Amino acid sequence: MKREDSIKILQDVIKIASENDHEQLVAEYYKKLLASYGIESKLVKYSEGRCSLVAETENGDGKTLALSGHMDVVNVGDKKDWRYPPFSGHIEDGVIWGRGTSDMKSGLTALVIAMIDLHQSKKFKGKIRLLATVGEEIGELGSAQLTDEGYMDNVDGLLIGEPCNFGVVYAHKGSLNYKVISKGVSAHSSTPEMGDNAIENIMDVINEINRALNEKIELFKNDVLGKVIHNITLISGGTQINSIPDYSEFQANARTIPEFNNDDLIKCIKGVLDSFNKDGKYQLKFVVTANQPPVKAKPDSKLISIISETVKSFEQLNPQNLISSIENLLGEDLTELKKSLGNINEILPIAMSGTTDAAQFMRENKDIDLAVYGPGVPTLNHKINERIPISQYLDFIEVYKQIIEKYLA
Numbered sequence: 001m002k003r004e005d006s007i008k009i010l011q012d013v014i015k016i017a018s019e020n021d022h023e024q025l026v027a028e029y030y031k032k033l034l035a036s037y038g039i040e041s042k043l044v045k046y047s048e049g050r051c052s053l054v055a056e057t058e059n060g061d062g063k064t065l066a067l068s069g070h071m072d073v074v075n076v077g078d079k080k081d082w083r084y085p086p087f088s089g090h091i092e093d094g095v096i097w098g099r100g101t102s103d104m105k106s107g108l109t110a111l112v113i114a115m116i117d118l119h120q121s122k123k124f125k126g127k128i129r130l131l132a133t134v135g136e137e138i139g140e141l142g143s144a145q146l147t148d149e150g151y152m153d154n155v156d157g158l159l160i161g162e163p164c165n166f167g168v169v170y171a172h173k174g175s176l177n178y179k180v181i182s183k184g185v186s187a188h189s190s191t192p193e194m195g196d197n198a199i200e201n202i203m204d205v206i207n208e209i210n211r212a213l214n215e216k217i218e219l220f221k222n223d224v225l226g227k228v229i230h231n232i233t234l235i236s237g238g239t240q241i242n243s244i245p246d247y248s249e250f251q252a253n254a255r256t257i258p259e260f261n262n263d264d265l266i267k268c269i270k271g272v273l274d275s276f277n278k279d280g281k282y283q284l285k286f287v288v289t290a291n292q293p294p295v296k297a298k299p300d301s302k303l304i305s306i307i308s309e310t311v312k313s314f315e316q317l318n319p320q321n322l323i324s325s326i327e328n329l330l331g332e333d334l335t336e337l338k339k340s341l342g343n344i345n346e347i348l349p350i351a352m353s354g355t356t357d358a359a360q361f362m363r364e365n366k367d368i369d370l371a372v373y374g375p376g377v378p379t380l381n382h383k384i385n386e387r388i389p390i391s392q393y394l395d396f397i398e399v400y401k402q403i404i405e406k407y408l409a
Helices: 003-014 023-035 101-121 141-148 198-217 262-277 302-311 319-330 335-341 390-407
Strands: 041-047 050-059 064-070 095-097 126-133 157-160 168-172 174-183 229-237 247-256 284-292 349-352 369-372 387-389
Touching (some): 003 095, 003 101, 023 041, 023 101, 023 126, 041 141, 064 141, 126 141, 168 302, 174 262, 198 229, 198 247, 198 284, 262 284, 302 369, 302 390, 319 335, 319 387
Parallel strands (some): 064 126, 064 157, 157 369
Antiparallel strands (some): 041 050, 050 126, 174 284
């Protein structure tokens, strides 16, 4: 595909405001694009206005490589704070601006174009399957649905184009969101003995959950992911200053590891709540709001080895050169980031705390070759003035083509 066409496609996709919703418009754009090159695709409805997209191209017998990225983007915040409108796809001095440029419409679009080019050249054996998902940012909704409906069946490798370009992610922590609801009895604050303070009750619960979890956390450690992280992040309750509150709740997030996973953490919390509810004084309810298990694939898989070797031919994608490029883009000194990476001059397998759609895609098959690797500026993800050098996006189209071709040789 011509350079100017690739840029125009990314610009078009960025202009679609798929802010935590409306992914169907993005899916329909990709569907039309794929059809114009002879690739059939299917919309998989999640809810009104929200569809994931599945497409496949095949050339003889061989492995199946799944390519994936999410079509939703996070909230833009106050549009007045942006240098250019967040859904304009504005291009200036070789940089494209807008929500989703980094996280992760550039990665997904690069994968789509690489698939189109390989469909035309037939320089592969086997199947390339595209899985473009909804709702990754708020619960990995699309990847969970596609996995449940069998679209990950018989997949050998999975390449996710998330904005991770200093290394190739093969493992990440799980993520569990939950809330605990406390019900009490309202009363006037001058007669608290006539009520039951839901806020005070939930404070007792928070302290005991933290104590019980911290005890467990110290017992388990993964060699690359470290220990479980647990944080209380939201708390609410009460209606006015002179009333004993009859309702309160808190929400929390945990980042889990295979040795103490989401199910283990849920069991621990439920145990604490059961002991309180037996007292008779407490009325506590536990609700899981998002559940993404931890992922740990093989760091020396064929897919990761191919990526590491292929990128050596792309000097501009060398980690040190990427940092210099990002420094120029941001006008900032990234010395500390350079120090954290050391003198690494090649793409190596890495682990991270954040979660990806791999948590859902690999639920049924943990032996899949996994690689999370894509264009972007990680320091701009979810921030205002998100942007990416167009050259990086174009480089990833080329590197993706070579990776896919070699994996499906």
